[in-house]
Amino acid sequence: METVKVLIIGSGPAGYTSAIYASRANLNPVVYEGNQPGGQLTQTTEIENFPGYPEGIQGPEMMDQLRRQAERFGAEIRPKTIAEVDFSSRPFKVVDEDGNTVMAETVIISTGASAKYLGLSDEEKYRGLGVSACATCDGFFYRKKNVAVVGGGDTACEEALYLATLAKKVYLIVRKDYLRASEVMQRRVREKENIEILFNCNTVGLFGEDGVEGAKIVQFKGTPQEDFFDIEIDGFFLAIGHKPNTDIFRGQIDLDAEGYIITKAPTTRTNVEGVFAAGDCADPIYRQAIAAAGTGCRAALDAERFLMEH
Numbered sequence: 001m002e003t004v005k006v007l008i009i010g011s012g013p014a015g016y017t018s019a020i021y022a023s024r025a026n027l028n029p030v031v032y033e034g035n036q037p038g039g040q041l042t043q044t045t046e047i048e049n050f051p052g053y054p055e056g057i058q059g060p061e062m063m064d065q066l067r068r069q070a071e072r073f074g075a076e077i078r079p080k081t082i083a084e085v086d087f088s089s090r091p092f093k094v095v096d097e098d099g100n101t102v103m104a105e106t107v108i109i110s111t112g113a114s115a116k117y118l119g120l121s122d123e124e125k126y127r128g129l130g131v132s133a134c135a136t137c138d139g140f141f142y143r144k145k146n147v148a149v150v151g152g153g154d155t156a157c158e159e160a161l162y163l164a165t166l167a168k169k170v171y172l173i174v175r176k177d178y179l180r181a182s183e184v185m186q187r188r189v190r191e192k193e194n195i196e197i198l199f200n201c202n203t204v205g206l207f208g209e210d211g212v213e214g215a216k217i218v219q220f221k222g223t224p225q226e227d228f229f230d231i232e233i234d235g236f237f238l239a240i241g242h243k244p245n246t247d248i249f250r251g252q253i254d255l256d257a258e259g260y261i262i263t264k265a266p267t268t269r270t271n272v273e274g275v276f277a278a279g280d281c282a283d284p285i286y287r288q289a290i291a292a293a294g295t296g297c298r299a300a301l302d303a304e305r306f307l308m309e310h
C-alpha cells in the first residue's frame with residue numbers, strides 16, 4: 001500500500017503553501033485537491049490585499065500560480081477528494097472518493113470553508129434556479145436584471161459591487177441597522193447608484209414559477225413597526241459567512257462548536273500528533289488568503305519537525 005510522508009487535504013492558499021514548503025524540504029507531499037480545486041479564491045475576481053501584487057491579481061490566476069509553484073518543487077497534486085480518514089493510529093489511513101487507501105505519516109488538513117445558507121426550504125427549491133452563493137460564478141446570468149444579496153459583511157459588499165456592474169439593480173438585505181464590512185467597502189457600496197440597502201430586513205421566503213421571481217421580506221421583525229413586503233428579483237445571492245469543511249474529521253480530531261479545527265496556537269498541531277490544520281478550516285477569525293498561506297507554511301514546518309523527531 002502507498003505510504004506518503006506528508007498528505008495535504010485541500011488546495012487553497014493554505015494547502016498549496018504547505019505543499020511548496022514540504023516539497024522544498026524533500027518530503028514529496030501529495031495534495032488532494034478536493035471538489036473545488038484552488039479553493040474559494042477561484043470564485044472571486046480581483047484580489048487587492050495579497051502582498052506582492054500592487055496592481056491586484058485575479059483569484060483564479062493567483063491559485064494557478066500557487067499550484068505551479070508547488071508542482072515546480074515536486075508536489076504531486078491529485079484531482080480527487082478524500083472521503084474518509086482514520087487517525088486512530090500512525091501511519092494514518094486516508095481513503096479517497098474512489099475507495100483507494102493511502103497511508104500517511106503526517107496529514108495537513110486545509111479543507112477551507114464553504115458558504116452558509118439561511119436554511120429556508122425555498123433556497124433548496126430554487127438552488128440553481130436563481131439561488132446562488134457565488135456572484136462571480138453566476139452573476140453573468142443576471143445582466144440587466146434585479147438581484148438581491150444577503151449579508152452585511154465584506155463578502156456581501158464585494159458581491160453586491162460585482163453584481164452592480166452587471167445587474168440593473170441590486171438590493172443588499174442586511175439584518176441589522178448597519179454594515180459590518182470595512183469602511184472602504186461600505187463607502188463603495190453607498191456610492192453605487194444601483195445598490196439599495198435594505199436595513200433591518202430578513203428574508204422569509206422566495207417565490208416564482210420556474211425560478212426566482214421575488215423575495216418575501218420582513219422589516220423590523222418582532223417590533224411594533226414590523227412590516228412585510230415583496231421585492232422583485234431574479235437572483236438571490238447568499239453572502240452570510242462560511243462553515244468549515246470539517247465534517248469528515250468529526251470524531252477523529254477536536255473541533256469547536258462551529259466545526260472549526262482546534263489547533264495548539266501558535267503551532268498548527270491538532271490534538272492528534274502528526275495531524276496539522278491550516279487555513280480557514282481552523283480559522284474562525286481572520287479568514288484571509290494571506291493568513292491561510294501563513295498557517296500553511298507553519299503546518300509544513302510543523303510536519304517536517306514532527307517527521308524528524310519520529
Ligand code: NDP
Nearest residue numbers: 118151152153154155156158175176180239240241286287
Ligand atoms: P462576516 O461574518 O464578516 O459577515 C457575515 C454577514 O452576514 C454579517 O453582516 C451578518 O450579519 C450576516 N449574517 C449572518 N447570518 C445571517 C443570517 N442568518 N441572516 C442574515 N444575515 C446574516 O462574513 P464575510 O464572509 O463577509 O467575511 C468573512 C471575513 O472575510 C471577514 O473577516 C471579512 O473582513 C473577510 N473578507 C475580506 C474581504 C476583503 O478584504 N476584500 C472580502 C471578503 C471577506 P450581522 O452583522 O448581523 O452578524
